[in-house]
Each structure stands twice: as structure tokens, then as C-alpha cells.
Amino acid sequence: MTESIWTRKLKTSPARETLTREQIVRTALETLDAEGLAGLSMRKLAAKLGSGATSLYWHVPTKDDLIDLLIDEVWGEIDIPEPELAGWRSGTLLYAHSMRSTIMRHPWLPEVMYTRPSMGPNAMTMGTRGLALIAAAGITGRNADFALGTVMSFVLGSAGGEVATREMARRAGQSIDQLATAVLESTQHLGDTTMQESARRRATGDIDGMFYDSFTYGLEIVLEGIAARIKN
Amino acid sequence: MTESIWTRKLKTSPARETLTREQIVRTALETLDAEGLAGLSMRKLAAKLGSGATSLYWHVPTKDDLIDLLIDEVWGEIDIPEPELAGWRSGTLLYAHSMRSTIMRHPWLPEVMYTRPSMGPNAMTMGTRGLALIAAAGITGRNADFALGTVMSFVLGSAGGEVATREMARRAGQSIDQLATAVLESTQHLGDTTMQESARRRATGDIDGMFYDSFTYGLEIVLEGIAARIKN
DNA sequence: TAGTCACTCGCACACTGTACGACAAGACTC
DNA sequence: GAGTCTTGTCGTACAGTGTGCGAGTGACTA
Incomplete structure (x- = not known):
């Protein structure tokens, strides 16, 4: 026995601070609502997330795909x-x-x-x-x-x-x-x-x-x- | 009396070959129908017209204004x-x-x-x-x-x-x-x-x-x- | 002949999406 | 502990975008 589960669980949780797709989607949605489609660029989005511009591309294949995610996200709001x-x-x-x-x-x-x-x-x-x-x-x-x-x-x-x-x-x-x-x-x-x-x-x-x-x-x-x- | 109306009329018609707004609108409409909105750029449009890219801007204030013209052009087709x-x-x-x-x-x-x-x-x-x-x-x-x-x-x-x-x-x-x-x-x-x-x-x-x-x-x-x- | 007007166009700027490849940090295997 | 693998970040670069600016040119007028 090397570790108690408790500490182990902490280790398994993201040790390095990392971008997530949810985070990207959420921030992109905010920008889009506030500044419109023309106001959303990958560089500005990355800056808002405090990351390099091209880091986003690990989580999302392309900007158009990101927008697809945003559309579906928003459909979820409809009752x-x-x-x-x-x-x-x-x-x-x-x-x-x-x-x-x-x-x-x-x-x-x-x-x-x-x-x-x-x-x-x-x-x-x-x-x-x-x-x-x-x-x-x-x-x-x-x-x-x-x-x-x-x-x-x-x-x-x-x-x-x-x-x-x-x-x-x-x-x-x-x-x-x-x-x-x-x-x-x-x-x-x-x-x-x-x-x-x-x-x-x-x-x-x-x-x-x-x-x-x-x-x-x-x-x-x-x-x-x-x-x-x-x-x- | 300097000229007969006939020759005069010929002189008044465009002596130098020049771009016209109608021409721009027509060509832009063709490109738009064929290649979609993403396929229309001012440079490509100018090339298709055989003119320099920024020459268009004398006839049309901005690309968005050109699109306004195209929209109204097309409304005219509705019976x-x-x-x-x-x-x-x-x-x-x-x-x-x-x-x-x-x-x-x-x-x-x-x-x-x-x-x-x-x-x-x-x-x-x-x-x-x-x-x-x-x-x-x-x-x-x-x-x-x-x-x-x-x-x-x-x-x-x-x-x-x-x-x-x-x-x-x-x-x-x-x-x-x-x-x-x-x-x-x-x-x-x-x-x-x-x-x-x-x-x-x-x-x-x-x-x-x-x-x-x-x-x-x-x-x-x-x-x-x-x-x-x-x-x- | 000089000057004005109508128009063209090359250059430059700031911006875009994204491919690529170098890098690093944590996790896993021996 | 050492080495390798996976996951993720990011700087650089490329090909494109709309368009402002200012120099240039041809035709017409006085």
C-alpha cells in the first residue's frame, strides 16, 4: 500500500492546470453573446483564456466545429x-x-x-x-x-x-x-x-x-x- | 454650333474604358451564386473584372454595402x-x-x-x-x-x-x-x-x-x- | 497650355484561421 | 530511479482577408 485513496484521488485529478473543452465553449459563448459573431476570433478567445492561440486546436478541430458545439449548447436552453x-x-x-x-x-x-x-x-x-x-x-x-x-x-x-x-x-x-x-x-x-x-x-x-x-x-x-x- | 448631336453623343459616352457599379454588381452576383458567400472576396472579384483590387472602392464604399446592393438586386426577381x-x-x-x-x-x-x-x-x-x-x-x-x-x-x-x-x-x-x-x-x-x-x-x-x-x-x-x- | 475632374492601382497595415514542429510535464513501465 | 509514452502547450509561419492612403493617368474644359 503506497497511498490512501484520498491523496491518490487528488493526484489523479488534473495535476497540471489545463484547458478543457467546456471552458472553451463557455468563454466562447460569452464572447459571442457580448460581441457577436464578428467579435469572436481564435486569438482573442485564447487570450481571454490566458493561453496561446493555437492551444485551442488541441481541444477543438476547427473554429467551425467550435461553433457547432455552441449552437447545440444553446439549443439546450429551450424548454x-x-x-x-x-x-x-x-x-x-x-x-x-x-x-x-x-x-x-x-x-x-x-x-x-x-x-x-x-x-x-x-x-x-x-x-x-x-x-x-x-x-x-x-x-x-x-x-x-x-x-x-x-x-x-x-x-x-x-x-x-x-x-x-x-x-x-x-x-x-x-x-x-x-x-x-x-x-x-x-x-x-x-x-x-x-x-x-x-x-x-x-x-x-x-x-x-x-x-x-x-x-x-x-x-x-x-x-x-x-x-x-x-x-x- | 460646335458639333452635331450624333458625334457629340458618341463623345459623351465613356471614352475611357471604365468600371461601372452595374458591372461590379453583376459579376459579384455570379460569383456569389456559384461559389457562395465565402467565395466572394474583393481581390477575386477585381481579378474577374480585370482591374486592381482597390479600384472597386471608388464605385462601392465597402464590401458590406456591395452585399446590400446584391440583396436588393435579387429582391427584384420576386413576382x-x-x-x-x-x-x-x-x-x-x-x-x-x-x-x-x-x-x-x-x-x-x-x-x-x-x-x-x-x-x-x-x-x-x-x-x-x-x-x-x-x-x-x-x-x-x-x-x-x-x-x-x-x-x-x-x-x-x-x-x-x-x-x-x-x-x-x-x-x-x-x-x-x-x-x-x-x-x-x-x-x-x-x-x-x-x-x-x-x-x-x-x-x-x-x-x-x-x-x-x-x-x-x-x-x-x-x-x-x-x-x-x-x-x- | 494649364488645370481640373474621374478614376485606377500598388503598397501597406492589421487582422484572420490554422498547419507544423519543437517543447514540457506528468503518468506508466521496467 | 531511468526511460518511454501520452497529453497538452505554444511560437512561428503561411496564405489569405478588407480597406486607407497617396501617387499616377487619361480625358475634358477654360
Whole structure:
């Protein structure tokens, strides 16, 4: 007998201070949320971790793979209720809202989604649980895939449009309200009264509320359309 | 009197061979369609035009601005029928299909859309004509903006998902069918029968057709949802 | 003939992802 | 204790990126 387990356990635990993939993912996520996709470079990330730039490549094959990890990490934040508890309709409603707010917390998501559709474990369970909700509505087979796809497409498209607008304002150094009035002014020069009115609606009143209302209105349309499909 | 208009006109036309913005936009669009967003660099574009790299910057302030021009250029390809001719429902259907096929022709579109929402002239008229369709359905004011936004969000999300999947296969050097069977195999290891069946549906049978069916199914849901909104 | 305008372009800067190979520290075997 | 293996770090280097700057050039005007 050379050692008690206790000291031995201490020895087995990382003796040399070392980078971990979890650590990298966590820090990368923070940078991404704070500075956007353009603000994430391997060198800056390494600096933030206090390591050499190329050390990261031992833990992660490539930057794109790191982003895949980040996407799946974030999918894990989405709540999908059990259909037994919520019923298919309010369950899907909650799911859509949870997906939306996850995207709002991580505004870089839509941009990368259209380059690298994630197939990680969290994306998988999201699919499973989503299909369970749709199945509770009585839709099965191919149509279940389609119906779930419709909800996800809408949420991604809608939330994506919102983050894009906010990003545009940020880039121009304006608040969204300032951007809205700027757009309104630019429509004044055109003779297009339809767009003028639309722009005026956006420029006057609470924009955050309008984004939210737009989302719930569209979600209602989608859910109502699915409900109509069931009855027939 | 110094010159006849005829010779004068010839003189006024570009005497020195010179780059034009239209030319740049056209060539950039070709490269983008052929090689994707990552394949477009200012140097390569200039080389393709037979000019020095920084010459482009006289005609276009920055690469991002060039992409804005390209986005609006492409919006111009979308057909939006007059509501008087098609009625709101089939008019919106045609519009959505036209938007989808435009995105499929220019697969880089979704990716850039979520960074730079376009506000160019073509985007404007697209908005006007879209709102006209919705107005024909009897929806006005805020709700018209919302309803149109729902359709566009769905189309963008759905078509975006499709191009992302195709892009993923391309990157892996596989056909979409090969990708689908690869995904099916990867689900075999998991005990998740729901996703297994879903993956099997995708792996067996015509994938192009399935993408199309998925789109029309979702579009039907959206239109039905809007129709339900009108009746009440 | 001189001057102005419209445009081109080479150079340079700061930055990117990442391949490569040298290095080191702890763990394992004899 | 000595030697080898595994795990991990990191400096250097390469090929690329967007673009600011300033010099240069051809055509037109006064």
C-alpha cells in the first residue's frame, strides 16, 4: 500500500492546470453573446483564456466545429413541455416562445443556423420532444415533420428578422426607435403611401412591444392553421 | 454650333474604358451564386473584372454595402401578383413560391439577410405589393404588417433551412440523399425511435420532393391561419 | 497650355484561421 | 530511479482577408 485513496484521488485529478473543452465553449459563448459573431476570433478567445492561440486546436478541430458545439449548447436552453401536461396547442405555444427568447439571448444564432444546421444531441432531443407535441395534436408520419418544421421555420424567421433589425440599428449607432424614424423619413421622399403608413406605425409607439405582438400574431396564425388541419 | 448631336453623343459616352457599379454588381452576383458567400472576396472579384483590387472602392464604399446592393438586386426577381387578378389567397401563394425559388437560386441570401436586412428600392416595392395582397384579404393597419411578416418569416425560415441542409451536404462532399442516410445511421445508435423514424422518412424516397412538400404544407397552414383570422 | 475632374492601382497595415514542429510535464513501465 | 509514452502547450509561419492612403493617368474644359 503506497497511498490512501484520498491523496491518490487528488493526484489523479488534473495535476497540471489545463484547458478543457467546456471552458472553451463557455468563454466562447460569452464572447459571442457580448460581441457577436464578428467579435469572436481564435486569438482573442485564447487570450481571454490566458493561453496561446493555437492551444485551442488541441481541444477543438476547427473554429467551425467550435461553433457547432455552441449552437447545440444553446439549443439546450429551450424548454419543450410534455404534451400530457400542456396539451399540444399551448405546449407548442410555450415551445415557440422559449425558442424565440433563446434566439433573442443569442442573436448570432440565426446567422450561423443558415450555414451549419446543427445535428447535435440537444437538437435531437428538441426534435423528439417537438414531434411528441405534434403527435398529441393527432398528426403523424411525414406531416408531423412538416408541421413541426412550419413552427420552427416561422420562429426562426421571425426572431431572425427581429435580431437583424436590432443589429442594423446597433451598427448605425442608433436605438431601434431612431432607426424607425429614420426609415420613416426615407419613405417620405417616395410617393408610396402604403409603406409610409407602415413605417409610421413602426416609428410611433413601443417598438419592443410591436416586435412581440408581431410574433404572437404570427404564431397564432400558425397554430390556427395547424388546428384547421386536424379538424378535416 | 460646335458639333452635331450624333458625334457629340458618341463623345459623351465613356471614352475611357471604365468600371461601372452595374458591372461590379453583376459579376459579384455570379460569383456569389456559384461559389457562395465565402467565395466572394474583393481581390477575386477585381481579378474577374480585370482591374486592381482597390479600384472597386471608388464605385462601392465597402464590401458590406456591395452585399446590400446584391440583396436588393435579387429582391427584384420576386413576382408579386396584383390582388385584383389573383385574389389574396392564391396571390399570396404565388408570391411565397416566387420568393422561395428566388432564395433557392441565390442560396447565400438567408445567411446575409440575418445580418443586413435590406431597405433598398426593390425591398420597398416588395413590401408595398405584399401589403396590397393582405389588404385584399381585408386585413389592415398593424395586423397587415404582422400578417405579411408571418408569410415572409415562414418562407425565409423554410427556404433557409433547405439551403442550409444542402450546403451541409455539399461541404461534406455528399449528395443530400447520402447525407440523409448518414443521419439515419447516426440515429441508429441512439435509442430514440421517434427521430429514427423521422430520419428514415427522409432517407427513403425523393428528398427534393419532400422539401417541396414540406414547404407547401407549411404555406397551406399559414394561409389557412390567415383565412381563419378573417372570418372572425 | 494649364488645370481640373474621374478614376485606377500598388503598397501597406492589421487582422484572420490554422498547419507544423519543437517543447514540457506528468503518468506508466521496467 | 531511468526511460518511454501520452497529453497538452505554444511560437512561428503561411496564405489569405478588407480597406486607407497617396501617387499616377487619361480625358475634358477654360
